Amino acid sequence: MSMKNNIDAAGMAEVAKYPEPPILEDIVVGFDNVAIEIVEQLVGETEQLRIISIVGMPGLGKTTLANKLYDHPSVLYHFHKRAWCVVSQTYNKNNVLIDILRSIKNYKRETIMNMDDESLAEDLYKSLKGWRYLIVMDDIWDTKSWDDLKRYFPDDGIGSRILFTTRNKEVGSKASSNSVINALPFLLEAECWELLQRKVFQDENCPQELLDIGKQIATNCHGLPLAVVVIAGVLANMDNKEHLWQKILELSYKHLPMHLKPCLLYFGALEEDKEIPVRKLIWLWVAEGYIKKEEHKSLEDVALEYVVKLIDRSLLLVSERRFDGGIKTCKIHDLLREMCSRIAEENNFLKVVKL
Structure with a gap:
């Protein structure tokens, strides 16, 4: 029996206990088509190890979308091992290796925190070898960090994937010859308004007297989901009065109580x-x-x-x-x-x- 068949016989994916991806927004608007495409990229197409990138400016929802994909039923079933790590601008190789290993093997941090980089890398390679895995690298800023890590991820030709979220399109395009870039678009005005309504009113309708100002607020978010979510958080804690909603056109910080x-x-x-x-x-x-x-x-x-x-x-x-x-x-x-x-x-x- 081939290695691939052996692995397929293993059944459902091995679930990573920690570190888990961040607990983010439950409501995702405007990314349905992109999500469908990326799921297909993750579980279908080539059997080679592939780098898939979600690219966009800060606040567009890259991490939120990656979080949804990480727990998508097709992804859970397809991959035997999953891990999530945050790379960030201040890349630290030791921390990244520890986070991935803790996901893959459920290590406690104190168990491996004193291991050197090479020992961690060797453990990681052996843990992934022969398994179909998904590694999410959230907020990766440049190619140097990937160049430093890529040799620790074996390519057994069984459909493993690395998923980047990044602000920089070049990070994904230069990572691999068969990498795939998914550029997140800004939300349409209608999508901003839909997200704002769902965050503020949930299952209820927006009061008629707030429709015009509400749509204006959504328009002023300029298609940025983070702006919509922050503004919605403020609106949800205020009375539904038009003159109060007008003030939300200012920075959300100015609406915080002084003690906060x-x-x-x-x-x-x-x-x-x-x-x-x-x-x-x-x-x-x-x-x-x-x-x-x-x-x-x-x-x-x-x-x-x-x-x-x-x-x-x-x-x-x-x-x-x-x-x-x-x-x-x-x-x-x-x-x-x-x-x-x-x-x-x-x-x-x-x-x-x-x-």
Whole structure:
């Protein structure tokens, strides 16, 4: 029996327990056709190892789409091993190898954190050899990181795939001679409006008196899903009054309560694409004096409420939850992090110094 047949007989895909892809938006609008095409690229066509890229500017929904593809039923059935890692602008080979191995073999970080790069790479290669695998490399900035890693991914001619999300089209095109580029388009105005309505009103209809201003808000998002989601998070927490919706045409930051503004701006000092444990974030906020004391509540409890409020407004993303459903780690989209950094410096709130 051939290697391929042996593998096909293995049945359903081996499910990666951690690290999981980020927990992002449940609602995806405007990418149906692109998603269908990429699923076919992942599970069909060539049996060679293939690099597939999702390309687009920040905020277009690359990670959100990749997240949906990662858990697509056809993908779950087709691949025996899956892994998700974030590469980011500050590429760290050791961290990437550890994240992939933790997905593939369910290692705990402390088990392998002291292994050197070559030992990690050898373990990874052996773990993937002979299996049909999918590796998602989220937010890869340049070809250097892929050139550094590609020899650790065996090509057994059984349909394995590497999925990039990137801002740079050249990353995908130069990665492999048979790579496929999927450029994400901006949303159409109608799609922006559909996404805004679904995020704000869910299964209900938009009130008639808000239709015109709502469509204007959607138009001013210029086809960027992140802008729609952030604005929708603010609108969902306001009364459905036309004069209030008019104010949303300003930056979403300006609509935050004063006690939440410093908490959000603090993310401007954090690393790009960096998850932060909520417990650590709370300690940092308390230490900086951002948390206002409330009667019959500890500062930590108040700080946790602040975290939830920022998540409800779609300004923070839940990265991982605890077994009891509580928020374990969170992160901010890098486009919003850049905004926080800029506003914080303009207001002398903080200054980020790159070493």
